[in-house]
Amino acid sequence: MKLYLQLFFQFFHIGVFSFGGGYATLPFLYDIAEKYRWYSVKQLTDMLAVSSITPGPVGINVATFAGYTTSGVLGAVIATCAIILPSFIIVTVVSEILDKFKTNKYVQGALSAIKPTGCALLSAVGVKLLVTSNLHISGIVLLVLFLALSYKKKLDPLFYLGGSAIFGYLWGKFI
Secondary structure, eight states: HHHHHHHHHHHHHHHHHOOSGGGGGGGHHHHHHHHHOOSOOOHHHHHEEEEHHHHHHHHHHHHHHHHHHHHHHHHHHHHHHHHHHHHHHHHHHHHHHHHHTOOHHHHHHHHHHHHHHHHHHHHHHHHHHHSOOOOOOOHHHHHHHHHHHHHOOOOHHHHHHHHHHHHHHHHHHOO
């Protein structure tokens, strides 16, 4: 029971404080991996990869995977509900008083400060995940190649996903 309460409160906390979409949950998830050892950083990287290609919001998908890794199906349900609940409450309350806050200079100032903070947190986690992953030189070359290609030509994201999958399969099979 204690584990389920901790799981609920940790993911509720993430739901309250992760502004900026699913990837904004990563600093919190990384912290949970270090603090509670419910899952490893490697497992978090895998969860993020799978969550990115499955339908639905990345943050909720990662919460579901993390909850499942921690405590099975019940853990997945608890983590998913806990991460969604704050947004549900906030949207319900704010929708009632939206007109008052729309032009409030303090609210606009707070939102202006939150955006760059979210970017900094995402960048820090991205660097941490890059450093802790087992990235081979081939992966770095593929990353640079796809980044350059994405700036020159707008291709469907499935092209990059499929290209990466084919490259990874061939790399593992022949090298």
